[in-house]
Each structure stands twice: as C-alpha cells, then as structure tokens.
Amino acid sequence: MSWTRVFLTALAACALFGALLVGATGCGSDEAREGDGVKPSPVGKVLEDTDEEGRHYREIDKKDAPKVAIEIQPDGDSDGWDVRLTVHDFRFSPAGAGKTAEPGRGHALLRLDGRPLSFLRGPTHHIAGSLVPRGTHQVSVRLHADDDTVWAVDGEPVGSTADITVSDPGPTDTDTESASAPATSDRGAHK
Template sequence: MSWTRGGLAALAVCALLGLVAGCGEGGTHERRAGVSASPVGKVLKDTDEKGRHYREIDEKDAPELGIEVQPDGDDGWDVRLTVRNFRFSPTGAKPLAVVGRGTAVLYLDGCTLARLRTTEY
C-alpha cells in the first residue's frame, strides 16, 4: 500500500522545494563533468536558510517531481522519486545553479533526512 497523503505527502513538497531552489549565484562559467555551469533564471528576493537567493525559471523548463513512499520490511520507509526535466548532480559537484541539475532534499518534521543524488532512498 502506497502512502501519499498527510505527513508523508509533505515529503513531496519539501523534496520539490529542494529541487527548484537555486544553489548559487556566481557569475563564473565553470565546466565539470561536461556540463557548463552558469547562472539561470530570475534571481528572487527570497533566500534559503543560508542566505542564498532562490531563482525562478520558465514553467516549460521547470523540473517536475513525483514521489512514492511505501513501508519497507524493516519498520522503515522506501522513498522513490520520478523526475522530469531534471538530473541529479554527482557527489562532489560544486553547488552552482545549473538548469535542470541539482539534488533533492528529504525533510521530515522540518529536519533534513538526506540530500538525494538518486531516485531512491
């Protein structure tokens, strides 16, 4: 049985927020793993808890997220993400704002559980 309502549905919202938040705002253009990093979207006035400005991108380019949470056999939960217009950044990637790349942050009751770089947790 899949759980998608109540407190667990909040995980989806929090994970989505982690996806669409800009990670940096430098004017540098660096190359890492064949991807050109450059500032993207319109810089907004709002910031995250570390003071980094959020960015707004066009709806057609916006990442989409689906989430499924199911109980596992060890008294825990399996979380599976489905993403569109998005690729996870590899471990060690610099936190630069790049269209369609980044990490998802999994929260529970306001506490960070994990920074996801894959579709499964």
C-alpha cells in the first residue's frame, strides 16, 4: 500500500471522527441541548434554566412573546371548576403536531399546587372537584413550544396563576327552610 493511500485513508478517518465529535458536542447553545431532546430552532434561544420537570426555557423577546391569562369559575352543574385561558399571539397546536418550536405555537401545561395536571391543546379545561380538596389552591398555566420547551421572557416562563378556595358547603335555602320548619312525614298518610 502506498503512503499516499495510507495518508488519504487517515485523513478521511480524521475528517469523519472530527465531524462526529463536532456534531456530538455542538457549537451553539441550542445545538448543545440537542442531546436532551430539544432540537435547534430559529425561534429564540434555549436557556440552561429548566422547569420542575427539566424542560428547558426558550427565551424570546418581549415584543414577540405570547401572553396568557387564566380565569377559573366554579362549575354550577358539578362540584368542579371550569378553566378558561385567554391567549394573545399564541395558537394551540393540534395533537400530533411536529416537534419543532414555531413562533407563537404550542400547548399549555396546567398545574395544581405546582403539580402537573393536564396538557391543554385548547383554551378550556374542567377540573374535577375531587382533585381539589378543602382549602386554597394555586392553579397555574405555562405556555410551551411544540418541542416542549417553555416560552420565557427575561428568564421567566410565560404563564399566569389564579387561586381557588374550596370551603365546606354552606346551608342552602332548602336546608334553612327545613331546619326552621317542623319535621313532617307522609308515612301512613291516606291517599
């Protein structure tokens, strides 16, 4: 084997090894997280900061940032709570959407007292009353990109929070009437 062929083979091996090494380590902050499952995107910058489950924050300019507000009302038909999100500069992606961060798109993560409760693909949700025991509770929402990074501005996640308080049911009008009226029974009454 000639020295030229050995030299070219060694050079090709070095080029391949170098490409693998550079690809594995990455050069930019977005590329460095590719191994964490976060793919580079032209939208914002992926930060080192993560949420409670390890999802990276995706920093964007305030002028480009989506906004979300949360409103919670007791459900009159059940013992649960109706959640309504109002979003600006944000669209909910359907289930099965691609895993790439797109400007102003994604899903919301609803939390109850800091624990993940539900991923939302739309602006409404119902929280069952059985999930909310007596006391005051914090319901929060954060907006996520489709690659599951958390949209962030100035290092803070884009989100909103509301408190709900569950107390013992008070007496109803019928309870008050029956308590003040004499007890009656129709047992044994003739028809």
